[in-house]
Amino acid sequence: MRVVVALGGNALLRRGERADASVQLHHVEAAARALAPLAADHELVVCHGNGPQIGLLALESSADPALTRPYPLDTLGAETQGMIGYWLARSLRNAGVRKPVLAVLTQTVVDAADPAFASPTKFIGPVYEREHAERLAERNGWTMAADGPHWRRVVPSPEPVRLVEQESIEHLVGSGTVVVCAGGGGAPVVDDGKLEGVEAVVDKDLTAAELAIALKADRLLLLTDVSAVMSDFGLPSAEPLDHLDVGEIDQLEFPAGSMGPKVEACRRFVLATGSEAAIGALPDAARVLEGSAGTAVR
Numbered sequence: 001m002r003v004v005v006a007l008g009g010n011a012l013l014r015r016g017e018r019a020d021a022s023v024q025l026h027h028v029e030a031a032a033r034a035l036a037p038l039a040a041d042h043e044l045v046v047c048h049g050n051g052p053q054i055g056l057l058a059l060e061s062s063a064d065p066a067l068t069r070p071y072p073l074d075t076l077g078a079e080t081q082g083m084i085g086y087w088l089a090r091s092l093r094n095a096g097v098r099k100p101v102l103a104v105l106t107q108t109v110v111d112a113a114d115p116a117f118a119s120p121t122k123f124i125g126p127v128y129e130r131e132h133a134e135r136l137a138e139r140n141g142w143t144m145a146a147d148g149p150h151w152r153r154v155v156p157s158p159e160p161v162r163l164v165e166q167e168s169i170e171h172l173v174g175s176g177t178v179v180v181c182a183g184g185g186g187a188p189v190v191d192d193g194k195l196e197g198v199e200a201v202v203d204k205d206l207t208a209a210e211l212a213i214a215l216k217a218d219r220l221l222l223l224t225d226v227s228a229v230m231s232d233f234g235l236p237s238a239e240p241l242d243h244l245d246v247g248e249i250d251q252l253e254f255p256a257g258s259m260g261p262k263v264e265a266c267r268r269f270v271l272a273t274g275s276e277a278a279i280g281a282l283p284d285a286a287r288v289l290e291g292s293a294g295t296a297v298r
């Protein structure tokens, strides 16, 4: 089977956790151990998130007195692809993957007129108490939004239109390489005859779905920090759903910036290919693929 997996940035750095490289590497190594059996049995493409990581790089850049302007988000997105791609490629090999493993810097074309540029929804960086969030918003001109009981920076997240490196990714995966790509949804660029970076963070689940459709993948797996999609999420009556039919998704509501794009990514993949997608916990990767854990979307 050809399998496209997307790993959550929050699964690589949990909310409130210390952002040290060693902490993240520990999670990446666990992710690689969970993915190694999939790499042995299938053609595997690994996309990853970057929300916590790009937010930290933006904080560093905004606090650097040597800069006249902080680094733009497309460039910071590419930095996170290098960092997380390197960790993943190294850890997959150390986890016993015998195939070639390659991390590919990926650019995602978005539409300059996408309405998402006017209403930021993508959470990045750490969570804050309200007062701290308000100070950062004022000092840096950032937009902050509630993320559960905390506050977090939000940035525009336009729709992925196409991946610039898609053909190369297809050649690589078709020739037996485990490809790490489309990190952080891909560095966002607009194409007006010339590629230009833009201030945004593309949703990696939506990019992974586009890529999975383009690669005619047999499965799309979205692996995160919850074991399944829950009904009544956050309420005492919450229950894991073992499956979701695409026909019923429209009647349900999922939050933008977290579960919403995951369910939408699965819906797009299932409708475009007729194949199944699934959402589940990273350590359960093999069981989510075989359908004995997580939420299958069909």
Ligand SMILES: Nc1ncnc2c1ncn2[C@@H]1O[C@H](COP(=O)(O)OP(=O)(O)O)[C@@H](O)[C@H]1O
Binding pocket: 007, 008, 009, 010, 011, 049, 051, 223, 224, 225, 226, 228, 229, 230, 231, 232, 233, 254, 255, 257, 258, 259, 260
């Ligand atoms: N209905 C739901 N079922 C499960 N989790 C949900 C639901 N609605 C919102 N969530 C939240 O979605 C989060 C996963 O999305 P996100 O934080 O974007 O993950 P990642 O960074 O791993 O892609 C969970 O940690 C949970 O807090």
Ligand SMILES: NC(=O)OP(=O)(O)O
Binding pocket: 007, 008, 009, 010, 048, 049, 050, 051, 052, 123, 183, 184, 185, 201, 202, 203, 204, 205
């Ligand atoms: N870019 C992106 O979707 O990152 P997260 O998975 O960390 O939200």
